Amino acid sequence: MKTSFLQWLSPYALVLALRHLLYDRGFFRSYDFEVPVICVGNITVGGTGKTPMTEYLAGRLLESGKTPMVLSRGYGRRTRGFRYVELADTAFDSGDEPLQIKRHFPGTVVAVCENRAKGIRRLIEDYPQDPWIILDDAFQHRQVRAGKNILMADHNRPFTKDTLLPFGRLRDLPAAARRADCIVYTRCPESMADCEKTGERHAGMPVFYTFMSYGSFLPLHDPAVMPRTGAPVLLVTGIANARPLKEHLQKHYLVACHIEFPDHHRFTGKDIARMRELLDKNPSWQLITTAKDAVRLKGSGIPGWIIPVRICFFSRESEDAFFHLVTGLQ
Structure with missing residues (x-):
């Protein structure tokens, strides 16, 4: 009612x-x-x-x-x-x-x-x-x-x-x-x-x-060695609902930081600089993002991994x- x-x-x-x-x-x-x-x-x-x-x-x-x-x-x-x-x-x-x-x-x-x-x-x-x-x-x-x-x-x-x-x-x-x-x-x-x-x-x-169902990581630009189970990761998302993805990753990795943007967010130079700064300060971290976000990150040169979903x-x-x-x- x-x-x-x-x-x-x-x-x-x-x-x-x-x-x-x-x-x-x-x-x-x-x-x-x-x-x-x-x-x-x-x-x-x-x-x-x-x-x-x-x-x-x-x-x-x-x-x-x-x-x-x-x-x-x-x-x-x-x-x-x-x-x-x-x-x-x-x-x-x-x-x-x-x-x-x-x-x-x-x-x-x-x-x-x-x-x-x-x-x-x-x-x-x-x-x-x-x-x-x-x-x-x-x-x-x-x-x-x-x-x-x-x-x-x-x-x-x-x-x-x-x-x-x-x-x-x-x-x-x-x-x-x-x-x-x-x-x-x-x-x-x-x-x-x-x-x-x-x-x-x-x-x-x-x-x-x-x-x-989440698939195996795909490379974004020039990433380091694929993250091992339990390794710290930097999750970057600009999608409508990132909660299921984050919960999935938390079962296998340590999500040390999650930078969450609005859906369809246009990444700016300032956004990329922030990601680079976090990765530089935390060399053990690796960036993980979605296939949708990877489209908007293409050309940024930011190293990381794409997690596909079907x-x-x-x-x-x-x-x-x-x-x-x-x-x-x-």
């Missing part, structure tokens, strides 16, 4: 309700496309695993012999309009997340465009041969009627128990979740049984549970059921 009451006190509530009504009644137009369009998004601020899910879909589609193409807004870039992401780009050219995806899948077409409908038309025009378009962070972009909508949610912060900004973390009405074809909970407990016991219930909506399902059966639901493929 309290959550519902606060929701309608939000200055965004009536605006969002009217916007959805106008789309639902056809006053605002939504566009369909004859090619597969899969939307990955959420209705909360903060990290819910949208980019790992986008990378997962791109990888599975490639394994299936398809041609995935990723279209993103390109948050934080200084360019405007439609643009193909190139390996030589910086985060200022295309945004950190699209560039991260491009570097993970160099042969995959990745593009940015504020207007998703225009972006899709351009991709179809340039690549008419069986494109499979993945929209990264586009659940609220109702101008496009995607073939499948995947709603990402943090198992530890369920949107069903949250409310709209500024009182909570929701950036859309909870009822918007009904437009999804499935809900994927990320950062779940260690077992599927625990998820099913504590998970939220969504009548008639397929729900999938996942967890984040989304994982609890069973092959669950993973295959999800992939079939959103693609129709086996």
Whole structure:
């Protein structure tokens, strides 16, 4: 009751309700496309695993012999309009997340465009041969009627128990979740049984549970020897929710210092100098950062390590059921 009451006190509530009504009644137009369009998004601020899910879909589609193409807004870039992401780009050219995806899948077409409908038309025009378009962070972009909508949610912060900004973390009405074809909970407990016991219930909506798996370190610029178990590390993050990563590292290393910046933070010369100073004063420390932050640290020359992350399902059966639901493929 309290959550519902606060929701309608939000200055965004009536605006969002009217916007959805106008789309639902056809006053605002939504566009369909004859090619597969899969939307990955959420209705909360903060990290819910949208980019790992986008990378997962791109990888599975490639394994299936398809041609995935990723279209993103390109948050934080200084360019405007439609643009193909190139390996030589910086985060200022295309945004950190699209560039991260491009570097993970160099042969995959990745593009940015504020207007998703225009972006899709351009991709179809340039690549008419069986494109499979993945929209990264586009659940609220109702101008496009995607073939499948995947709603990402943090198992530890369920949107069903949250409310709209500024009182909570929701950036859309909870009822918007009904437009999804499935809900994927990320950062779940260690077992599927625990998820099913504590998970939220969504009548008639397929729900999938996942967890984040951290991989082996990758070099950032010219790091020293890879950190040994228990070694002190300097953690540098500029992501929405660094807590799970920090907790993971603390199981294996001594996180001697954590410099935490806001999401999509543009590292300045002063920021880099601070990192160098800490590393110089503490020669045993090694810097660890995320793949997303590494995109913005490229060219800084700061030595360190990148810790990759990927989304994982609890069973092959669950993973295959999800992939079939959103693609129709086996």
